Amino acid sequence: MPELPEVETVRRGLESWVVGRQISAVEVLHPRAIRRHVPGVSDFRNALIGRRVVGACRRGKYLWLPLDSGDAVLAHLGMSGQLLMLEPSAPAGPHLRVRIAFDDDGPELRFVDQRTFGGLSVSIGGADLPPEIAHIARDIFDDRFDEAAFHTALRRRRTGLKRALLDQSLISGVGNIYADEALWRAKLHYARATETMRRPDTTRLLDGVRSVMASALEQGGTSFDSLYVNVNGESGYFDRSLAVYGRRGEPCPRCGTPIRRESFMNRSSYFCPHCQPRPRHPHW
16 A cells, blocks of 8 residues: 555645646546545535645645635545546546546546545545544654654553554554564564653654655655556656565665564564564564
């Protein structure tokens, strides 16, 4: 699933392409793509046509486009969702779900989703922050992210460190890939008990999250297949810079010890057993 760098890359593209443009037509080709918009297709279409896009925003893995009505188009990419800018004459393709055209007849916004886990909806009054995602925590790049408050909340979780990083109500935008990479950079084991974290440990952890996210963002995110692309359909290439994720048995870039993989929450955790020694009392 796309994580913060991938979603932020898409947000920046949308900011360049759609802000200031007025919506002239909306076509929903698959109702599942707007299943979170309970009033249905007609209401979704009517809420958008004639409205001007005034911004492109993100919180964690969610995107929204504020409208001049005070409402917003809320988007989640799910496993395979793409927001693409294409010329109106471009072929629809087999997985086109929603098409949004503008009154200048320029490139239109298309929501493409092969697996249909993502979706769009209209958030009433959600231009500043859609209430549907108000429970999601700020991310590491948010100017109002409070490191001291994060440290306090982290220690109260009484869980494993990686589980806490994946908790979007604690810190948003971090998924499995970047959690492993950040923990490696911080030299912390994924099963470290959060209640044992001291303030310098938390600072090191957040520095790891911030640095890996910044590096990934510079490279357009991580694309393991053609599903993860920016608004121009281009893949990111941070996967070439991954230190541990997906590298089981390969040498640690820091010390040369073979990277280890362990099962974690029906997924995997990759780590260096030398740089990230297992804690005496791990919390799974």
